[in-house]
Amino acid sequence: MSCKDLPTHPFDDDKLREECGVFGVVGITDASNFVALGLHALQHRGQEAGGIVTHDPATGFNQARRMGLVRDNFTNQKVMETLPGTIGIGHVRYSTAGSKGQTAIRDVQPFFGEFSMGGAAIAHNGNLTNARALRKELIERGSIFQSSSDSECIIHLMARSMGRNIPDRMEEALRKVEGAFSIVAMTRTKLIGCRDPLGVRPLVLGQLGDGWVLSSETCALDIIGAEFIRDIAPGEMVVISDKGVQSHFPFRRAKSRFCIFEHVYFSRPDSILGDRSVYETRENIGRELAKEAPVDADLVCPVPDSGTPAAIGYSLQSGIPYAMGIIRNQYMGRTFIEPSEQIRNMGVRLKLNVNRALVRGKRIILVDDSVVRGTTSQKIKDMILDAGAAEVHFRIASPPTAWPCFYGVDTPQRDKLLAATMTEEEMRVHIGVDSLKFISLDGLYRAVGQPNGRDPASPAYCDACFSGEYPVAPSDMIEDGFQTKTAAQ
Numbered sequence: 001m002s003c004k005d006l007p008t009h010p011f012d013d014d015k016l017r018e019e020c021g022v023f024g025v026v027g028i029t030d031a032s033n034f035v036a037l038g039l040h041a042l043q044h045r046g047q048e049a050g051g052i053v054t055h056d057p058a059t060g061f062n063q064a065r066r067m068g069l070v071r072d073n074f075t076n077q078k079v080m081e082t083l084p085g086t087i088g089i090g091h092v093r094y095s096t097a098g099s100k101g102q103t104a105i106r107d108v109q110p111f112f113g114e115f116s117m118g119g120a121a122i123a124h125n126g127n128l129t130n131a132r133a134l135r136k137e138l139i140e141r142g143s144i145f146q147s148s149s150d151s152e153c154i155i156h157l158m159a160r161s162m163g164r165n166i167p168d169r170m171e172e173a174l175r176k177v178e179g180a181f182s183i184v185a186m187t188r189t190k191l192i193g194c195r196d197p198l199g200v201r202p203l204v205l206g207q208l209g210d211g212w213v214l215s216s217e218t219c220a221l222d223i224i225g226a227e228f229i230r231d232i233a234p235g236e237m238v239v240i241s242d243k244g245v246q247s248h249f250p251f252r253r254a255k256s257r258f259c260i261f262e263h264v265y266f267s268r269p270d271s272i273l274g275d276r277s278v279y280e281t282r283e284n285i286g287r288e289l290a291k292e293a294p295v296d297a298d299l300v301c302p303v304p305d306s307g308t309p310a311a312i313g314y315s316l317q318s319g320i321p322y323a324m325g326i327i328r329n330q331y332m333g334r335t336f337i338e339p340s341e342q343i344r345n346m347g348v349r350l351k352l353n354v355n356r357a358l359v360r361g362k363r364i365i366l367v368d369d370s371v372v373r374g375t376t377s378q379k380i381k382d383m384i385l386d387a388g389a390a391e392v393h394f395r396i397a398s399p400p401t402a403w404p405c406f407y408g409v410d411t412p413q414r415d416k417l418l419a420a421t422m423t424e425e426e427m428r429v430h431i432g433v434d435s436l437k438f439i440s441l442d443g444l445y446r447a448v449g450q451p452n453g454r455d456p457a458s459p460a461y462c463d464a465c466f467s468g469e470y471p472v473a474p475s476d477m478i479e480d481g482f483q484t485k486t487a488a489q
Contacts, residue, residue: 014372014373014374014375014376014377015265015306015369015370015372015376016261016265016266016370016372016401016405016409016410016411016465017094017409017410019045019046019093019094019125019127019408019409019410020045020046020091020092020093020094020109020123020124020125020126020216020408021039021042021043021044021045021046021091021092021093021125021216021217021220022042022089022090022091022123022124022125022182022183022184022203022214022215022216023035023038023039023042023089023090023091023123023184023213023214023215023216023220024087024088024089024090024123024184024185024186024191024193024213024214024215025038025087025088025089025191025208025211025212025213025214026086026087026186026190026191026211026212026240026241027086027087027209027210027211027212027242028086028087028208028209028211028213029086030084031054031083031085031086031087031088032052032054032074032080032083032084032085032088033080034088034208034213034224035052035054035088035089035090036052036070036074036075036080036090037220037223037224038090038213038215038220038221038223038224039052039070039074039090039091039092039220040070040071040074040223041217041219041220041222041223041268042092042215042216042217042219042220043069043070043071043092044268045092045125045216045217045266046091046092046093046094047069047092047094048067048068048093048094049065049066049067049068049092049093049105049107049108050065050066050068050069050070050073050074050090050091050092050093050108051063051064051065051066051090051091051108051109051110051123052064052074052083052088052089052090052110053088053089053090053110053112053121053186054083054084054085054087054088055085055087055088055119055186055187055188055189056084056085056086057188058084059084059085060119061112061119061121061188062082062083062084062085063083063110063112063121064079064082064083065105065108065109066079066108067105067108070092086211087186087188087189087190087191088186089110089121089122089123089184089185089186089191089214090110090123091108091109091110091123091124091125091184093107093108093109094410104147104148106146106147106148107147107148107149109122109123109124109149109151110122110123110185111123111147111149111151111152111154111155112155113155113158113159115158115159115166115169117164117165117166118166118187118188119187119188120158120166120170120185120186120187121185121186122151122154122155122170122183122184122185123183123184123185124151124154124181124182124183125181125182125183125201125203125216125408126179126180126181126182126196126200126201126407126408127150127179127180127406127407127408127409128150128151128153128154128177128178128179128180128181129178129179129180129406129407129472129473129474129475129476129477130177130178130179130475130476131150131153131177131179131476132476132479133475133476133479134153134157134176134177135150135153138153138156138157138160141160143156143159143160153177154170154173154174154177154181154183157172157173157174157176157177158170158172158173161173166185166187166190166192167190167192167237167239170183170185170192170194170237171237171250174194174196174250174251175250175251178472178473178475179196179406179407179472179474180196180198180200180201180259180407180408180472181194181195181196181201182194182195182196182200182201182202182203182216182232183195183203184203184214189241189242190239190240190241191212191214191239191240191241192237192238192239192240193205193214193232193237193238193240194232194236194237194238195232195233195234195235195236196234196235196251197234197235197251197252197253197254198234198235198254198255198256198257198258198462198471198472199233199234199235199256199257199258200257200258200259200407200408200462200471201216201259201262201407201408202216202217202231202258202259202262202267202273203215203216203231203232204216204217204218204221204228204229204230204231204232205228205229205230205231205232205238205245206218206221206226206227206228206229207226207227207229208224208225208226208227212240212245213226214232214238214240217267217268217271217273218271218272219267219268219270219271222270228272231274233249234254234256234258235249235250235251235252235253235254236248236249237249237250255458256460257459257460257461257462257471258273258274258460258461258462259407259409259461259462260444260445260448260461260462260463260466261398261405261409261465262278263276263278263281263282263285263447263448264282264285264369264370264397264398264444265306265369265370265398266409269282269308269309276448276449279309281447281448281449282309282310282313282397283309283310283312283313283316284313284446284447284448285309285310285313285397285398285439285443285444285447286309286310286311286312286313286314286315286316286317286367286397287313287314287316287317287447288313288439288443288444288446288447289310289313289314289367289395289396289397289437289439289443290313290314290315290317290318290395291317291443292437292439292440292443293395293437293438293439294318295365295393295395295435295437296363297320297362297363297364297365297391297393298320298321298362298363298364299320299321299322299323299325299358299359299362299363299364299365300314300315300318300320300321300322300323300365300367301322301323301324301325301326301359301364301365301366301367302324302326302366302367302368303326303352303366303367303368303369303380304324304326304327304328304352305328306368306369307366307367307368307369307397310367310369310397311365311367314365314367314395320365323355323358324355324358325354325355325358325359325364325366325384326352326353326354326355326366326380326383326384327352327353327354327355328351328352329350329351329352329353348376348379348380348383349379349383352380352383353383354383354384354386354387355387356387356388359384359387359388359389360387360388360389361388361389361390362389362390363389363390363391363393364384364389364391364392364393365393365394365395366380366381366384366392366393366394366395367395367396367397368380368394368395368396368397369396369397369398370396370397370398370401371394371396371400371401371418371419371427371431371438372401372411372412372417372418373412373416373417373418374418374427374430374431377394377431377433378430378431378432381394381431381432381433382432391434392433392434393433393434393435393436393437394428394431394433394435394436394437395437396436396437396438396439397439398438398439398444398466399438399439399440399441399444399463399466400418400419400424400427400438400466401417401419401465401466402414402417402419402420402465402466402468403417403420403464403465403466403467403468403485404417404465405464405465406464406470406474406477407462407464407472409465411465414482418430424436424437424438441453441454441463441466441467442454444463444466445460445461448461467485468484468485469485470484
C-alpha cells in the first residue's frame with residue numbers, strides 16, 4: 001500500500017486518502033446484508049473496490065469481490081444470496097500501487113486462506129512497512145503470492161505458523177510485521193479483531209442484540225443500529241464467538257500513537273474517536289485556527305465538505321459570519337464521465353461551484369482541511385476571484401503536510417508535497433491568495449484534547465506527515481533511498 005505517482009481520482013486528486021475500511025459481524029442472521037450496510041457507511045475510506053466473505057455451515061466459506069461502490073455491487077439480491085451465514089467480514093479500499101494506478105481484482109480484500117484447522121479470511125486497514133522484505137523471504141521459502149498487496153503477507157505467515165488454532169497463528173504472524181494494522185478476520189465460528197501496538201489505525205467494538213460487530217468507525221455501527229461498546233485498544237486482540245468476547249494483549253506494550261489526521265479529515269464527522277466527537281474536534285480546530293491566524297474579512301466559507309466543521313468553529317470564534325460561498329455538486333460520481341484531458345482541465349468546477357451573489361465584493365476566508373499539492377487550492381482561489389471576491393484568505397485546519405505517510409494513507413512522494421519544498425509565504429505566493437495560514441502542530445494538539453499542546457519528547461499521536469517523526473521506521477522505503485528527517489539532517 002505504498003504511495004504512487006498516477007492520480008486515480010481526476011476530480012479530487014489533491015487530498016490525502018485513508019486507503020481502507022473494515023467491518024465484521026458474528027451471531028447475526030443474514031450477516032452479509034449487515035456487512036454491506038457497514039461498508040456503505042465506511043465508503044469514504046475506500047471507493048475503488050470492496051469485498052465480503054461469509055461462512056454458512058451448509059455452503060462453507062462464500063466470497064464476493066467487486067470493483068466500484070458498495071451501492072452498485074452489494075445491493076444486488078442475486079449477489080447477496082450467494083453470501084449466506086451468520087458471520088461475515090468486509091473491506092473497502094482505494095487503489096494502491098500498480099502500473100495503471102488502478103485496483104486489480106486480485107488485490108481486493110478480504111483475503112482467504114485454507115489451513116489445516118480450517119479456513120480463515122482477513123481484512124486489513126493499514127500498511128506493513130517491512131512488507132517487501134517479508135514478501136521476498138516468503139517467496140524464497142516457497143510461498144506463491146496471488147496479489148500485490150502487503151496484506152497477503154499475513155496469510156502466508158499464518159500458513160507457516162505452527163500455532164494450534166487460527167488466532168494463535170495470527171498472533172505469531174503479526175509479531176513479525178512492522179507498521180500499522182487494524183485487522184478484522186474470521187474463521188467458521190469466530191470473529192477476530194486486532195490493532196497494532198501503537199494503535200495507528202482505528203477499530204471499534206459494537207453489539208447488536210446477541211451479535212457482535214467490529215468496525216473501522218462508529219458511524220458504521222449507527223447504520224445497522226448497533227451499540228458502540230468501546231475502542232479496541234492498541235495492541236489488543238479480541239476473539240468473539242458464542243462464548244462472548246475474549247480479549248488479550250499478545251504484543252509488547254507501547255505508547256499509543258493514533259493517527260491525528262483521522263481527527264482532521266479521514267473519519268466521518270459523525271463518528272466517535274477515543275471518546276471524542278470528530279465533529280466537535282474539527283470545530284475546535286477551527287476555533288484554534290481563528291485564535292492563531294485572525295484576519296479582517298466579511299465571510300468565513302468552507303471548502304466543502306471536509307472544511308465545514310472547522311469553518312463553523314472559525315466563524316464562532318472570530319465572530320465573522322459563516323456562509324456557503326462554495327456549493328458542492330453532490331451527484332458528481334467517480335464514473336460520471338471519462339476523464340479526457342479537456343474534462344480533466346475543468347478540474348474542480350465539475351464538483352464545486354461558487355455562490356456568486358454571495359461572494360461578490362466580499363473579503364472571503366476559505367477554510368480547508370489540508371494542502372497537499374496545492375493544485376486544488378489554486379483552482380478554488382481562481383473560482384472565487386472570478387466570481388468577484390475582493391480578497392481571498394486561506395486558513396488550513398492542519399499543519400503543513402511535508403512528509404509522506406507509510407501507515408496506510410495514499411500520499412504523494414515527498415517532492416510532490418508543496419510544504420516539503422516551500423515556506424508558508426512561498427506557498428501563499430504560489431497559490432496566489434492574500435494570506436495563507438496553517439494551524440500549528442501545538443494548536444492541533446490542543447484541539448484534540450491536549451491542553452499543553454504537543455509534547456516533543458512523547459507525542460500522543462502519530463503526526464509524521466507534519467513532523468517527519470515516524471514512530472515505526474519505514475524500512476522498505478528507506479531501503480529505496482527515502483531519507484527520514486533525522487537522516488536528512
